[in-house]
Amino acid sequence: MKNTGIFLILTALVLWIALLFGNTYKLTPEILLETASQEHADLLRPKLEDLFDQEHSNVFSFSSSIKNAITEVNKELDAEGKSDQKIYDTYELSLTKAAGDGLVSNNKGLLFGLVFSLLVLGALMFILPDLNLLPGIKNDGIFHHPGTSVKWLGIILGALLIIFYILLYFFPHFIANWIIVLDPLSNFMNGNKASQWFLYGFLYTIAVLVMGIRMLVKYRHSKYQMIRTGSVMFFQLIFAFMIPEILTKLNMPSADLKNMWPLDYSFFFDYRIDQKIEAGTLGIFMFVWGIILFAVGVPVLTYFYGKRWYCSWVCGCGGLAETLGDPFRQLSNKSLKAWKIERWMIHAVLVFAVIMTIGVIYTYMSGNSAIFGVIDTGTLRYYYGFAIGSIFSGVVGTGFYPLMGNRVWCRFGCPLAAYLGIVQRFKSRFRITTNGGQCISCGNCSTYCEQGIDVRWYAQRGQDIVRSSCVGCGVCSAVCPRGVLNLENGPEASRNI
Amino acid sequence: MQIAIIGNGISGITAARYLRKDSDHEITVISSETDYFFSRTALMYIYMGHMNYEHTKPFEDWFWEKNKINLLNRHVEEVDFDHKNLRFSNGETFAYDKLILATGSSPNKFGWPGQDLRRVQGLYSYQDLEALQSYSDEIETAVIVGGGLIGIELAEMLKSKGKEVIFLVREASFWNMVLPKEESEMINQHILEHHIDLRLETEIAEILDDGQGNVKGVKLKDESIIDCQFVGLTVGVHPNISFLKDTKLATEKGILVNEFLETNIPDVYALGDCVQHQNPPPGRRPLEQIWYTGKIMGETIAKTILGDKTTYQPGVFYNSAKFLDIEYQTYGAVPATPEEGTEDFYWQSPVEHKLVRIHFKKDTKAVTGVNTFGIRMRQGIWQNWIEKETSVEEVLINLGKANFDPEFFKKHEQDIIEAYNEQYGASLKLKNKKTGLMAIFQ
Numbered sequence: 048m049k050n051t052g053i054f055l056i057l058t059a060l061v062l063w064i065a066l067l068f069g070n071t072y073k074l075t076p077e078i079l080l081e082t083a084s085q086e087h088a089d090l091l092r093p094k095l096e097d098l099f100d101q102e103h104s105n106v107f108s109f110s111s112s113i114k115n116a117i118t119e120v121n122k123e124l125d126a127e128g129k130s131d132q133k134i135y136d137t138y139e140l141s142l143t144k145a146a147g148d149g150l151v152s153n154n155k156g157l158l159f160g161l162v163f164s165l166l167v168l169g170a171l172m173f174i175l176p177d178l179n180l181l182p183g184i185k186n187d188g189i190f191h192h193p194g195t196s197v198k199w200l201g202i203i204l205g206a207l208l209i210i211f212y213i214l215l216y217f218f219p220h221f222i223a224n225w226i227i228v229l230d231p232l233s234n235f236m237n238g239n240k241a242s243q244w245f246l247y248g249f250l251y252t253i254a255v256l257v258m259g260i261r262m263l264v265k266y267r268h269s270k271y272q273m274i275r276t277g278s279v280m281f282f283q284l285i286f287a288f289m290i291p292e293i294l295t296k297l298n299m300p301s302a303d304l305k306n307m308w309p310l311d312y313s314f315f316f317d318y319r320i321d322q323k324i325e326a327g328t329l330g331i332f333m334f335v336w337g338i339i340l341f342a343v344g345v346p347v348l349t350y351f352y353g354k355r356w357y358c359s360w361v362c363g364c365g366g367l368a369e370t371l372g373d374p375f376r377q378l379s380n381k382s383l384k385a386w387k388i389e390r391w392m393i394h395a396v397l398v399f400a401v402i403m404t405i406g407v408i409y410t411y412m413s414g415n416s417a418i419f420g421v422i423d424t425g426t427l428r429y430y431y432g433f434a435i436g437s438i439f440s441g442v443v444g445t446g447f448y449p450l451m452g453n454r455v456w457c458r459f460g461c462p463l464a465a466y467l468g469i470v471q472r473f474k475s476r477f478r479i480t481t482n483g484g485q486c487i488s489c490g491n492c493s494t495y496c497e498q499g500i501d502v503r504w505y506a507q508r509g510q511d512i513v514r515s516s517c518v519g520c521g522v523c524s525a526v527c528p529r530g531v532l533n534l535e536n537g538p539e540a541s542r543n544i
Numbered sequence: 545m546q547i548a549i550i551g552n553g554i555s556g557i558t559a560a561r562y563l564r565k566d567s568d569h570e571i572t573v574i575s576s577e578t579d580y581f582f583s584r585t586a587l588m589y590i591y592m593g594h595m596n597y598e599h600t601k602p603f604e605d606w607f608w609e610k611n612k613i614n615l616l617n618r619h620v621e622e623v624d625f626d627h628k629n630l631r632f633s634n635g636e637t638f639a640y641d642k643l644i645l646a647t648g649s650s651p652n653k654f655g656w657p658g659q660d661l662r663r664v665q666g667l668y669s670y671q672d673l674e675a676l677q678s679y680s681d682e683i684e685t686a687v688i689v690g691g692g693l694i695g696i697e698l699a700e701m702l703k704s705k706g707k708e709v710i711f712l713v714r715e716a717s718f719w720n721m722v723l724p725k726e727e728s729e730m731i732n733q734h735i736l737e738h739h740i741d742l743r744l745e746t747e748i749a750e751i752l753d754d755g756q757g758n759v760k761g762v763k764l765k766d767e768s769i770i771d772c773q774f775v776g777l778t779v780g781v782h783p784n785i786s787f788l789k790d791t792k793l794a795t796e797k798g799i800l801v802n803e804f805l806e807t808n809i810p811d812v813y814a815l816g817d818c819v820q821h822q823n824p825p826p827g828r829r830p831l832e833q834i835w836y837t838g839k840i841m842g843e844t845i846a847k848t849i850l851g852d853k854t855t856y857q858p859g860v861f862y863n864s865a866k867f868l869d870i871e872y873q874t875y876g877a878v879p880a881t882p883e884e885g886t887e888d889f890y891w892q893s894p895v896e897h898k899l900v901r902i903h904f905k906k907d908t909k910a911v912t913g914v915n916t917f918g919i920r921m922r923q924g925i926w927q928n929w930i931e932k933e934t935s936v937e938e939v940l941i942n943l944g945k946a947n948f949d950p951e952f953f954k955k956h957e958q959d960i961i962e963a964y965n966e967q968y969g970a971s972l973k974l975k976n977k978k979t980g981l982m983a984i985f986q
Contacts, residue, residue, distance in 0.1 A: 181737060181738065181868075181869055182869065183868070183869030184869075186592070186593070186594040187592050187593055187594070187704040188592070188593040188704075189593055189594060190593045190594070190595060190596050191593040192593070268869070269950065269953075270950070270952040270953055270954070271950040271951050271952050271953070274952055381599075382604060383604060480948075482920070482922060482923050482924075482948055483862070483922070483923025483924055483927070484836045484839070484840075484862070484923065485836070485862065485864050485873070485923060487583065487585040487586075487835045487836075488554070488583040488585070488586075488602045488835075489583050489585045489586040489589065489595075489600065490583060490586055490589075490595055490599045490600050490601075490602065491586075491589065491594065491595065493599065494594070494595050494599045503602055504602075507602060521950060524950055525950070528865075528866040528871070529864040529865075529866065529871070529873070530864060530871050530873055530920035530921075530948060533920070533948050533949075533950060534950065534951065535951075
């Protein structure tokens with residue numbers, strides 16, 4: 048059964064990759080006019096002349112030609128001193144999608160259904176037989192398996208994830224066919240054709256749900272793990288995926304109401320503020336809600352429960368890490384050196400996020416594009432989005448799961464985690480209690496700490512564990528063979544540190 | 545001053561760390577087992593693939609140099625107590641001013657024919673693990689001899705790799721010299737649930753040779769033969785002191801020490817598994833091979849050597865283990881069968897492997913100890929109850945305070961107290977039970 052499951056998953060994967068090559072594209076002047084604005088269409092038409100009315104089968108060269116056309120137009124506009132008319136729309140994706148006219152474009156629903164039913168069915172066939180095992184910790188063979196111990200399979204998985212993120216963020220037009228097959232679902236949910244972000248949200252949700260089921264099966268002896276996993280699955284499906292799409296369908300500003308600044312780094316960007324103001328009462332509510340979340344919610348809830356209330360119960364990044372990433376949690380680096388790097392890095396990102404946001408707000412309020420006339424806030428905003436938003440949180444944060452563990456982003460990069468961590472470390476009732484002298488220094492707790500905390504260091508001294516990075520996943524307590532560790536909230540003064 | 549410590553297990557290493565904390569003496573830890581301190585208790589997890597060897601080292605490698613603790617990978621062959629000199633197997637010698645012997649244990653072998661064949665071993669040292677790993681693929685069927693903590697671990701290890709495991713236990717029930725009947729039977733049942741072939745009241749007579757020096761089976765006392773490719777000998781351990789026999793050092797089963805962990809020779813101390821206490825602390829056995837007692841001895845000896853002569857005081861007994869999926873903790877004394885003047889209150893879940901036994905004195909009802917299976921309990925709270933001779937009824941109404949299970953786990957205090965009320969005709973009620981909204985803010 049498990050092997051059949053793997054076979055189905057691999058079939059789905061091969062089919063999914065084959066989709067990239069299974070379409071033809073025929074761009075016509077009409078499509079151009081339907082997709083682009085009138086003036087952009089006029090600018091692009093001469094450059095796209097060669098593509099018109101011809102059938103292309105290679106998505107890479109086809110979409111690249113469109114991209115080149117846009118680049119050329121922009122260069123000419125620069126040269127003519129008309130930089131303000133430059134094209135920033137990603138027509139290379141929308142035109143490629145619209146020009147699609149082959150096997151994939153004509154069988155969207157069928158192909159979508161086929162790939163994802165095979166994938167989900169295969170995954171369930173792989174996961175559910177574990178229900179036959181007795182409940183309890185199931186870590187047998189993790190460091191002997193090529194996928195979970197940075198051997199050949201782990202490296203392949205990591206490479207695939209990294210390539211996926213690079214395509215998604217920087218070359219979405221290359222994966223136009225994947226986005227095309229999601230059009231029907233997108234249209235059903237929000238009334239529009241699918242974007243690359245719809246594709247991402249969909250895949251993300253599937254990953255959290257399917258791997259969440261795996262987590263529920265694996266930890267069915269631990270109610271804490273089951274409820275926590277149920278929570279991240281709920282927040283991903285309802286808050287991150289469905290509500291934003293429904294809001295869009297209702298013509299309201301789309302928002303993931305559980306996401307918050309500074310993780311949601313564009314919260315204070317002009318277009319998002321304007322969008323909310325335009326939407327009236329609901330928009331204003333969303334704006335105020337977003338501020339309450341980080342200004343009141345974080346300190347209050349973190350004081351009572353530690354940062355786990357967010358990081359391992361609610362957060363989307365955390366949700367993916369706790370489900371898709373669970374097989375890789377043991378790969379985090381536990382060395383003191385890694386901890387030092389972590390502290391510098393994560394707090395540097397927090398500072399960067401704060402400065403960038405202050406700059407953006409300053410520009411929004413004052414209209415000046417530079418702080419002190421030196422630092423251009425637009426540039427700041429661009430580099431934050433590129434370096435932190437895309438590269439760090441996506442390419443590195445998730446792509447490196449099979450190489451450096453499932454919390455690379457949460458541990459080294461997330462500015463919200465840094466902020467929550469400061470509260471947890473200095474003003475919180477949360478701690479992991481060590482039970483007297485029962486620790487036998489076996490190292491299971493440290494090994495399975497996804498945040499790379501050397502839990503054993505504290506446990507073997509009989510000390511409680513109070514660390515800013517602890518997301519309270521509770522796995523150290525679950526894997527401890529002697530019942531030494533417990534996540535608890537209690538009077539601050541009773542933290543034995 | 546040169547302080548030499550033979551053995552880099554938990555006892556020797558703890559002594560070294562505490563000596564370093566409070567002094568600038570030269571400290572040299574000598575071992576031929578591994579270069580660095582690792583946690584012996586985690587050997588099973590390496591074999592099962594839960595961890596790599598690296599993960600079992602409680603301190604990173606730089607720790608020792610930074611703290612100026614010299615680690616020497618040498619095998620001590622002989623100790624010249626008169627000249628305060630060690631002789632290593634490579635012929636080198638090493639002069640010390642003070643010597644700490646922390647040489648640990650060796651697995652018992654009771655003179656069975658064939659006990660030294662290939663693929664016959666105990667599980668104690670890193671070398672034992674290496675040996676097992678080296679021929680693991682040759683094993684289809686394994687026989688484990690001896691029903692104790694290492695036996696069940698070895699059974700779990702081999703089972704995790706899909707081996708057929710036959711578990712031979714001399715007694716009528718698993719570990720029943722320590723565990724009362726109900727506990728022991730629950731574990732018997734759990735062993736069978738894991739498809740480990742538990743055979744009680746079964747002893748081996750001989751281990752059979754395949755003609756090439758490998759084990760090919762065991763012959764039992766009833767003359768029947770079990771074919772197997774591996775025999776695990778887990779019938780206890782004894783102090784690893786053979787190289788110290790026939791010296792001035794006073795030994796019996798272990799190295800004899802007084803309450804300060806001093807041996808009969810000045811400037812020579814011993815601690816951990818290898819010692820035999822001449823006057824064991826109350827409620828303690830002369831030989832007590834437990835992880836945490838090694839730690840306490842290490843701390844104690846460091847103080848004594850640094851001039852603050854300190855008695856070894858391990859306090860209220862406690863221990864813990866995990867039998868496959870069942871966690872076990874014990875605090876205080878719970879004998880396998882109640883002694884004169886004491887009795888047990890015991891509760892067992894009808895549906896899960898959960899069990900609590902509280903041992904107490906008949907006259908004062910003062911609790912002396914607890915066994916808890918499948919429910920984690922707080923050491924500090926129990927220690928206090930036992931030290932203060934708290935009555936069993938007082939303990940039961942406050943039992944929730946001792947609960948150490950993760951949040952949302954099913955609580956059993958109510959079931960337990962109801963069972964007590966029924967058995968003893970009492971009408972106790974749980975105290976401090978928060979209800980409603982306040983329960984959220986525990």
